[in-house]
Amino acid sequence: MNITELERVARDIRLRDLQAVFEAGAGHIGGEMSVIDILAALYFRVLKVWPDQPKHPDRDRFVLSKGHTACALYVTLAKRGFIPEDEISTFLKPHSRLNGHPNCNKVPGVETNTGPLGHGLPVAVGMAKAAKLSGAGYHTYVVTGDGEMQEGSNWEAIMAAAQFKLDNLTLIIDHNRFQQGASLADTNDLAPLRPKLEAFDWEVSEIDGNDMNQVVPALEHRTSRPHCIVAHTNKGQGISFMQDRVDWHHKVPSKEQYDIAIAELLEAI
Template identity: 90%
Template structure:
């Protein structure tokens, strides 16, 4: 899929995500808006996956470590054909398999359960190492939040990936500068992230994570080392009153705010 089509699809995913969160009365819309360009590029340009065979042994692996943004993943999986698009309407409803965090036992296309932050990258390192041990050709991609990078388990995994020379592993950090309740700089000022990853032996690409051309170029880059992508994004991207506002980590728009957001996202279509 070319860049223009990916950009349009990302806007459609944002609109559907917005409606799902509004209808459910819950969600993590700020971080969902920031990560959607990355998810769109992965599933519609980069990942080697087959929705009709979600457990195909040669599939690429993707782990959404920031599992609280599950709704964005569900909408993307639905657009790709892993689950019916009409099922998005069941998000967070009783007995729905579309819970607030992804469940690999319920949702086709989800590789591992995520939610407790700091778990996804270690699991992804294991997947990439398994491919090396078995001679498999699949690649592993993982998205973390920047606040999540405060977890020590991530840095242990980063050390291990360098030690094992996992050139089949790509980490994308959704660097939207905010986490629950505060900015990253006020909580634990990890930035700049690039020199820290490089110090552990990773090759690092720094991009605008809401600019599709840059996202695609970085995801398609190949290196002889583990690859880290520091994706500078905007929390609440695409919706003016949400953008770069910490209170939109898991706030739900009112009816009036919802209508404004729909109008802004639709205008770009």
């Protein structure tokens, strides 16, 4: 897909994600809105995947380490053909396989269970190392939250990736500056992230993670070292009253707010 097509897909994912959270009465809508441009670019342009063969050995691997934004991943997987689109209406309902965090045993296209923060990147490092050991050609991508980067396990994984020269690994940090209950600056301010990753011998790109013109080339970039993309995003991207508001980490819109959000997203393109 070209940039304009990807922007439309991202808009459609936002609309369906908003509807799913509103109907379920729960979710993590702020962080979902911030990461959707990255998910759209990955699944509709960058990732080598086959929805009819979700376990194809040559597929690229994607890990959503910030697993609480699972709804955005489910909508993306549905639009890409991994699961039926009408199944999104079961999000968080009893017996639904679309739980609040992704489950690789239930949902095609989910590579590993995530939810406890700080686990996804270490698992992704293992996937990338396995490819090196077996001679496989797949690339591994992982998305973490910026608040999640306070977990020490991530920095152990970052050290290991550099040591093993995992040039088949791309880390995307969704740097929306907010986490549950507070801003990153008021919790454990890791910013600026770029020099920290560079100190561990990673190549780092710094982009506007809500600008598809910057997202696509960053994801397609290849280097001789592990690659980190510091994606500056906005919590609640695309919805004026949600944007950069910490209370929208997992708040649910009222009917009036829902209608306003729908209208704003429809005007986006």
